[in-house]
Amino acid sequence: MDLQLQDKIVLVTGGAKGIGEAIVRAFAEEGATPVILGRNPEEAQGLIGALGRGHSFHAELTDVGQIESAVAAVRDEVGPVDVLVNNAGVNDGVAIGATAAEFVASLERNLVHPFVLAGLLLDDLKAARGSIVNIGPKVAETGQGGTSGYAAAKGAMNALTREWAIDLAAHGVRVNCVAPAEVMTPLYENWLAKRPDPAAARAEIESTIPLGGRFTEAAEIADLVVFLASGRSGHTTGQIMYPDGGYTHLDRAYAHDP
Numbered sequence: 001m002d003l004q005l006q007d008k009i010v011l012v013t014g015g016a017k018g019i020g021e022a023i024v025r026a027f028a029e030e031g032a033t034p035v036i037l038g039r040n041p042e043e044a045q046g047l048i049g050a051l052g053r054g055h056s057f058h059a060e061l062t063d064v065g066q067i068e069s070a071v072a073a074v075r076d077e078v079g080p081v082d083v084l085v086n087n088a089g090v091n092d093g094v095a096i097g098a099t100a101a102e103f104v105a106s107l108e109r110n111l112v113h114p115f116v117l118a119g120l121l122l123d124d125l126k127a128a129r130g131s132i133v134n135i136g137p138k139v140a141e142t143g144q145g146g147t148s149g150y151a152a153a154k155g156a157m158n159a160l161t162r163e164w165a166i167d168l169a170a171h172g173v174r175v176n177c178v179a180p181a182e183v184m185t186p187l188y189e190n191w192l193a194k195r196p197d198p199a200a201a202r203a204e205i206e207s208t209i210p211l212g213g214r215f216t217e218a219a220e221i222a223d224l225v226v227f228l229a230s231g232r233s234g235h236t237t238g239q240i241m242y243p244d245g246g247y248t249h250l251d252r253a254y255a256h257d258p
């Protein structure tokens, strides 16, 4: 299947590690030009070097000034952006009872930069009749406990997916969201390492994943992101998709009943 992504410029936030890295790899395999925006400049440069295509720009995404400078540099040095993937975020455990400042800081880590980037890239996306793919989590649907800021931010990402899909439909720009549940990444490993017994915690989580009793591979998230960004999903917009082995929506008791 030709995904029609050859030489498309795809900006991926947090593309140096984890799910973002898998997304960058998958776009590069399709002949697109991935542009990593985020921290970890050494890892990002290493990845781009290994792939033999793409670019990396450094920005702390909680700093709007750094985002603005980086976007200007991307336009100057690479060109107008066809696809925006809002991937960077962190489950930072800002719980009910935290201060207003801590809550706002969590929104800055998870929600404000996707909004800022979509605005800065609006003209490019319209001109390209391009697309946006947001990365949400199942937490926006299920709750998790102890992470109000992240849940609120990601719930808002789901809402913005539909809001922007309407805003941009007249311009041929599609907006969709991919919501992972359990994917082993550096972020997830850090979280798991803080459990009293990480191996037991992992096994317990895996036992609740209906399809295969396993974590989702980052590449399986990336494949869906690439498809949604491609011209081959040309009439799909405003959708939130869950490549999670049925974790979020299936009845787990039934899934394990032979």
Ligand SMILES: NC(=O)c1ccc[n+]([C@@H]2O[C@H](COP(=O)([O-])OP(=O)(O)OC[C@H]3O[C@@H](n4cnc5c(N)ncnc54)[C@H](O)[C@@H]3O)[C@@H](O)[C@H]2O)c1
Pocket (backbone or CB within 6 Å): 013, 014, 015, 016, 017, 018, 019, 020, 037, 038, 039, 040, 059, 060, 061, 062, 087, 088, 089, 090, 091, 109, 135, 136, 137, 138, 179, 180, 181, 182, 183, 184, 185, 186, 187, 188
């Ligand atoms: N791993 C999972 O199981 C899982 C589940 C649900 C949702 N998600 C979502 O997937 C996305 C990626 O998660 P991951 O597990 O790959 O995370 P990760 O921490 O492994 O990688 C995220 C990358 O983004 C960068 N980044 C994050 N915040 C940044 C900021 N403010 N400025 C600059 N760079 C920043 C990090 O430095 C890192 O390179 C996140 O939005 C996360 O909420 C992950």
